[in-house]
Amino acid sequence: MKQLLCFGDSNTWGLIPKTHERYSWGVRWTSLLQEKLEKHDIRVLEEGLCGRTTIFDDAYRKNRNGLESLPEILESNYPDAAVIMLGTNDCKSCYxxxxxxxxxxxxxxxDELLKFIPPKNIIIVSPIHLxxxxxxxxxxxxxxxxxxxxxxxxxxxxxKVAKEKGVAIxxxxxxxxxxxxxxxxFTPEGHRIFADIIYNKLLETKIA
Structure with missing residues (x-):
């Protein structure tokens, strides 16, 4: 069974707007994607974290720096493919x-993903607009x-990053x-739509 790492922030974790709670399995996009990928023998590794950034340290919440946490996650899982969606929290005024x-x-x-995964198996997601x-x-x-x-x-x-690294976007x-x-x-409808988009991209890139 292949493993697909979904690495992101609260919209990958599945945060319910205006709460500190998480959408249930069957609602958040990573779970919907998992259901679609069962027939392809692919397992989704959910690695979303609220407040996660690309490279910035949150003064109020520890372990939010994606670049610092990614190597350990990669080494412990050795995924075959990855979807990375970060950048929303980087837009905060403090950074x-x-x-x-x-x-x-x-x-x-x-670059960290590329140490474990070939470029053809990586998808960058530019996040939704605030x-x-x-x-x-x-x-x-x-x-x-x-x-x-x-x-x-x-x-x-x-x-530009996607073109430079030879990955999909x-x-x-x-x-x-x-x-x-x-x-x-994301709303529940947004999660449903996004799961479809990523699934179709996985088919297009022949990851699935």
Whole structure:
């Protein structure tokens, strides 16, 4: 059985908007993808973590730096393929990062993946755009107005990384919008749509 690593943040973990709880199996996209991949003899490794970044350390929550945690995850699992979706948390105002810098961090994470996985078996996902007014107190004040603009410009820089590394890329924002309740996370419908998108990309790239 092949193993597919899904490495990301709260939208990979399956956070329910406006809560600290997780969507159940059968709702979050990683579980829906697993169900689709059963017939291909592929096991999904769910490695989502709320607040995870590409390269930044969260001053309030430990172990959120994706680049630091990825090597151990790879060595303990030896996956055959990977889907990596990071960058939303990098848009927080405290990191003061632009799309170029965030993409450079993502590229370093991809370099770690390439130590274990061939480029043809890696898919970068440029995350959904942050919603308007996400920075307001009732949503997530860790972001600011500029964060939305940064999120909207990630794909162009991520595409350059994908071409440089020879890996596939998908823009989640082309298919999924954030929940209106928090302007940041997938709805159940978003999870369903995204599972279909990734499944089709796995077929297109012949990973599945």
């Amino acid at each position: 003061n990062a632009n799309p170029y810098k965030i993409a450079k961090g993502l590229g370093l994470c991809v 919603g308007d007014e996400v920075w307001k107190e009732e949503y997530d004040p860790e972001f600011n107005r500029h964060s939305v603009e940064v999120s909207q410009n990630l794909f162009e820089e991520y595409e 998908v823009s989640a924002a082309d298919y999924v919008q954030p929940s209106k309740s928090d302007r940041e996370h």
